[in-house]
Amino acid sequence: MKKLMEPLLFVNSWRFLMMGAFIHLWVLGDSQISSFILILLLLLMTCLRWRFALPVWFVLVDILICFFYFPYTDIAYYGFALPIFELALKGKCLFSLFLCAGVFFAQASSSFLFWFFFQAFFFGVFSFIFLKNQEMYRVDIDEQRKVRYELERIKIDLLEANQSVSHQAELMERYRIARELHDHLGHDLTGATLALQAYQYVQEPEEAKKILQEVKNRLERSTKSLRETVHNMTPMTRIGVESLESVVRNFQQKDIEFKKSGNMLLVPVHIWSLLESCVKETLTNVAKHSNATKVEVDLQVTESIVRLSIKDNGTAKKLSHTGSGLRSLQMRSRSMGGSLSISHENGFLVVCVIPLDKEMLNR
Amino acid sequence: MTIFKFALKRSFSNTTNIIFLTLFPIACIFLPNGEEWPFLPYGYQYFGLLILFVGIRLATIILEDREKGVVKRLAVAPISHFQYLSQNLLAYSIILILQCIIVVYGGVLLGKELYQPGWLFILYGSFSFASLAIALAWISIYRNKDASFLVYMSLIFIIVVLGGLLIPIEIFPDLLKRVAVIFPTYWLAEGLKWIVFSEEILDFLLINGVLWLYTIVFVIVGSIRKIN
Amino acid sequence: MRVLSTVKFTALRMLRSYIVLLLLLVVPIILLTVFSFILSGAVPESGVPYINETSMTQVLVFQLFGGSIVMSLIYNDLFTENKIRMYALPFNQTMYAFSIMMCGALFSTLLGALLMVYSQFVLGVMWQNWLWMIYIISLMAVLSIIVCLIFTFSVKNFKIAERLSEVYGIGFVVLAGLFFPMPENGFFDFLGSYGNPLTLSMGAIRDMGESNIGDAWFQANILLGAIIILFVVMLILGRRKIG
Numbered sequence: 001m002k003k004l005m006e007p008l009l010f011v012n013s014w015r016f017l018m019m020g021a022f023i024h025l026w027v028l029g030d031s032q033i034s035s036f037i038l039i040l041l042l043l044l045m046t047c048l049r050w051r052f053a054l055p056v057w058f059v060l061v062d063i064l065i066c067f068f069y070f071p072y073t074d075i076a077y078y079g080f081a082l083p084i085f086e087l088a089l090k091g092k093c094l095f096s097l098f099l100c101a102g103v104f105f106a107q108a109s110s111s112f113l114f115w116f117f118f119q120a121f122f123f124g125v126f127s128f129i130f131l132k133n134q135e136m137y138r139v140d141i142d143e144q145r146k147v148r149y150e151l152e153r154i155k156i157d158l159l160e161a162n163q164s165v166s167h168q169a170e171l172m173e174r175y176r177i178a179r180e181l182h183d184h185l186g187h188d189l190t191g192a193t194l195a196l197q198a199y200q201y202v203q204e205p206e207e208a209k210k211i212l213q214e215v216k217n218r219l220e221r222s223t224k225s226l227r228e229t230v231h232n233m234t235p236m237t238r239i240g241v242e243s244l245e246s247v248v249r250n251f252q253q254k255d256i257e258f259k260k261s262g263n264m265l266l267v268p269v270h271i272w273s274l275l276e277s278c279v280k281e282t283l284t285n286v287a288k289h290s291n292a293t294k295v296e297v298d299l300q301v302t303e304s305i306v307r308l309s310i311k312d313n314g315t316a317k318k319l320s321h322t323g324s325g326l327r328s329l330q331m332r333s334r335s336m337g338g339s340l341s342i343s344h345e346n347g348f349l350v351v352c353v354i355p356l357d358k359e360m361l362n363r
Numbered sequence: 364m365t366i367f368k369f370a371l372k373r374s375f376s377n378t379t380n381i382i383f384l385t386l387f388p389i390a391c392i393f394l395p396n397g398e399e400w401p402f403l404p405y406g407y408q409y410f411g412l413l414i415l416f417v418g419i420r421l422a423t424i425i426l427e428d429r430e431k432g433v434v435k436r437l438a439v440a441p442i443s444h445f446q447y448l449s450q451n452l453l454a455y456s457i458i459l460i461l462q463c464i465i466v467v468y469g470g471v472l473l474g475k476e477l478y479q480p481g482w483l484f485i486l487y488g489s490f491s492f493a494s495l496a497i498a499l500a501w502i503s504i505y506r507n508k509d510a511s512f513l514v515y516m517s518l519i520f521i522i523v524v525l526g527g528l529l530i531p532i533e534i535f536p537d538l539l540k541r542v543a544v545i546f547p548t549y550w551l552a553e554g555l556k557w558i559v560f561s562e563e564i565l566d567f568l569l570i571n572g573v574l575w576l577y578t579i580v581f582v583i584v585g586s587i588r589k590i591n
Numbered sequence: 592m593r594v595l596s597t598v599k600f601t602a603l604r605m606l607r608s609y610i611v612l613l614l615l616l617v618v619p620i621i622l623l624t625v626f627s628f629i630l631s632g633a634v635p636e637s638g639v640p641y642i643n644e645t646s647m648t649q650v651l652v653f654q655l656f657g658g659s660i661v662m663s664l665i666y667n668d669l670f671t672e673n674k675i676r677m678y679a680l681p682f683n684q685t686m687y688a689f690s691i692m693m694c695g696a697l698f699s700t701l702l703g704a705l706l707m708v709y710s711q712f713v714l715g716v717m718w719q720n721w722l723w724m725i726y727i728i729s730l731m732a733v734l735s736i737i738v739c740l741i742f743t744f745s746v747k748n749f750k751i752a753e754r755l756s757e758v759y760g761i762g763f764v765v766l767a768g769l770f771f772p773m774p775e776n777g778f779f780d781f782l783g784s785y786g787n788p789l790t791l792s793m794g795a796i797r798d799m800g801e802s803n804i805g806d807a808w809f810q811a812n813i814l815l816g817a818i819i820i821l822f823v824v825m826l827i828l829g830r831r832k833i834g
Contacts, residue, residue, distance in 0.1 A: 405771035517618040
C-alpha cells in the first residue's frame with residue numbers, strides 16, 4: 001500500500017510556517033533587533049517541539065517569552081498563536097480559547113489578529129482530532145491484528161492436534177488388532193504347533209490320530225476366528241483411496257478421469273482426509289464456476305511425496321482470487337509441510353504436494 | 364573519549380583538510396588592509412567565510428560515517444548517540460578555536476591593527492560554533508558527501524553576500540538590509556564593526572547571544588539521528 | 592566517425608548533472624539577482640551601471656569552473672569506472688576524449704549564454720556585443736577545460752586534481768583583485784593583468800565596448816595563444832596517460 005504522509009509532518013510544517021510568517025511581519029514591520037531575538041527564541045521552542053515530545057506545561061515558556069515582549073513589539077501578540085495552537089493540539093481547547101480571548105481583548109485593536117488566532121486554534125483542534133483518531137485506529141488495528149494472529153495460532157494447533165489424534169487412533173487400532181490376534185488366534189495356533197511337535201514323538205497310531213484330529217480342529221478354529229477377526233475389523237466406511245474414488249464416482253456433472261499410481265498404503269490417514277477435501281472442493285469449484293467438460297484427477301504416491309493434481313479443460317478466468325475453501329486447504333497443506341498451488345492458465349489446475357514423513361510412519 | 368581522539372585524528376588525516384585547517388588561516392593573517400572598507404584587514408573580514416567552509420569540511424566527517432555505515436555499527440555499540448555527537452563536536456570546536464587563536468594572536472604578533480583582539484577572538488569563537496551547528500544541520504538532510512559540500516558552498520556564497528560580509532551592508536537597499544539580519548553572517552559583520560568602533564559592551568553581548576541562539580537552534584535540528 | 596554517435600549521450604549526461612547545473616547556472620542567477628538588487632540604480636560617472644560590469648565579471652568567473660564536468664566525465668570514462676568498456680568499443684579513444692571536450696566547451700558556453708540572456712531580459716543589463724562576448728566566453732571555457740585536463744593527466748590522485756581545478760578558479764579570481772587589492776609588485780601586477788585569463792577576457796570585453804578593437808583583439812589573442820600552448824602540453828601529457 002502506498003504510504004501517505006504522516007499528519008505530524010503537517011503539524012511541524014505549520015509550526016515552521018508560523019516562523020516564516022513572523023519573519024515576514026518583522027521585515028515589513030518594525031525590524032528592531034530586539035524583536036528579532038523574540039523570533040529566534042520562538043524558533044528555538046519550535047525546534048525543541050519538533051525534536052522532542054515536550055509536556056503541555058512547556059507552553060508556559062512561550063507565553064512568558066511573548067508576555068515579556070508585549071511592551072516592545074506587536075509580533076509578541078502574534079507570537080501567542082503558537083501557545084494557542086499547542087494547547088489545542090494537546091486537547092486543552094478551553095485553555096486555548098481562554099488564552100485566545102485574553103490576548104485578543106488585552107490588545108483589542110486588530111481584527112486581523114482575531115483571524116490569525118482563529119486559524120491557529122482551528123488548525124490545532126483539527127490536528128488534535130486527527131492525531132487522536134489516528135492513535136485510536138492504530139490501537140484498533142493492533143488489537144485486530146493480535147486477535148488474527150491468535151486465531152491463526154489456534155488453527156495451526158488444531159490441525160496439529162488433528163494429525164496427532166489420527167496417529168493415536170492408528171496406534172490404538174494396531175494395538176487392538178494385535179490383542180485380537182493374540183487372544184483369538186495365538187492360543188489355537190500355539191496349541192496346534194505344540195500338538196504337531198508332540199505328534200512326532202507319539203508311537204501309538206490311535207494316539208497319533210487323536211492328536212492330528214486335535215491339530216486339525218485347532219487350525220480350523222483359528223482359520224475361522226481369523227476370518228471373523230478380519231471381518232470384524234474391516235471398517236464399513238470407505239477409507240483411503242477408496243473414499244477418493246467414491247467421491248469421484250459420485251460426481252456426475254462432468255466427465256472425470258481418475259488415475260493413480262504408487263503404494264497407497266504409505267499415505268497416513270490425516271493426509272487422506274486432506275486429499276479428499278481437496279478433491280471435493282476442487283470438483284465443487286469446477287461444477288460451480290467452470291465451463292469445463294472434462295476433469296483429470298491424478299494421484300501419485302512415491303516413497304517421499306504424495307502428489308495430487310486436478311485439471312480441467314475449462315476456459316473461464318473469472319475467479320482471480322482464491323476462495324476461502326481453497327485458502328484453508330492451502331493452509332492445511334502448509335501445516336503438513338506441503339504446498340497447494342493453483343493456476344488458471346490452460347484451464348483450472350490445482351496441484352497439491354505433501355511430503356511423507358518416514359519417521360511418522362515408523363513410529 | 365575514544366571518539367574524541369579519533370575525531371581529532373581524522374580531521375587532520377587528509378591533505379586537503381590540513382591545508383584548510385592550517386594554511387588558510389595563516390594565509391588570512393597576511394592579507395592586506397582595506398582602504399575604506401572593511402575596517403579590519405581583509406583576512407579578518409573573510410575569515411568568517413573560511414570558518415563556514417571549515418565547519419562543513421569537519422561536519423562531513425559525520426556524514427561520511429553515515430555513508431559508510433559506521434553510524435549503524437555505533438547504534439549497536441555500547442555508546443549513545445549523544446556521546447558520539449558531543450565528542451565529535453567537541454573535537455571540531457577545539458580545532459576551530461585553535462584556528463581562531465592562530466588567526467587573532469598571530470595577527471597580534473605580526474603587529475596588525477586589530478583594535479581589541481580579546482573580543483575579536485570571542486566573536487570568532489561564537490561564530491565558529493554557529494557555523495559548526497549550521498553545517499551539522501545541513502548534513503542531516505543529505506546522504507551524499509560531495510553533493511552536500513557543493514550545494515553548501517553555493518549557499519555560503521549567497522549568505523555571505525546577503526549577510527554583508529563580502530559587501531558593506533550600508534549600500535544595500537532598505538529591504539535587503541532588513542532581510543540580512545536573518546543570516547548569521549550579518550551578526551558576524553556587525554560584531555566586526557563593533558570591534559572597530561567599540562560602542563556599548565551590551566551590544567557585543569547581544570551579538571554573541573544571537574550567535575549562540577543560532578548555535579542552539581541548529582544543534583537541535585542537526586542532532587537528529589539518521590541511520591541510513 | 593563512430594564517435595559522433597556518442598555525442599548525443601555525452602550531451603545528455605551533461606544536461607542531467609544537476610549539481611553542475613546548480614553550481615554553474617542557478618547559483619550565478621541567484622547571485623546576479625542579489626547583486627542587481629543591491630546595485631539597483633547605482634550609476635557611476637561613466638554612465639554605465641555597475642550591474643553591467645558585475646554581471647560581466649560573474650559570467651566570466653563561472654566560466655573558470657566550467658572544466659570540472661569534462662574532467663569528471665573523462666576520468667570516469669577513460670580512467671576508472673567505464674575504462675574497460677570504453678577500450679572494448681570499436682572507436683578511437685582519443686577522438687572520444689576530444690568529443691567530450693567539445694561538448695563540455697559547448698555546454699559551458701551555453702550556460703554562459705543563458706546567464707547573459709537572463710541578465711539582459713530579466714535584470715535589464717545591456718550587452719554591447721553579443722558575438723564578441725560569446726567568443727570570449729567560449730575561449731574561457733576551452734581554456735578552463737584544458738587546464739582541468741592537464742591537472743587530471745598530471746596528478747595521480749583525482750581528488751587532488753579536483754582541488755587544483757578549484758584552486759585555478761578561485762586563485763585567478765583572487766589574483767584579479769576581485770576580493771581584495773593585491774600587493775603592488777611586478778609579479779602580482781603581471782598576474783593581475785596579462786597573466787590572468789579573467790582580467791584578459793574582462794579587458795577584451797571592456798575594450799570592445801569602448802571600441803578599442805586593436806586592444807580587444809590583442810587580449811583575446813593572448814588567450815588564444817595560451818590555449819594553443821596549453822593544448823600542446825595537454826596532448827603530450829594525455830598521450831602518456833591515455834595512449
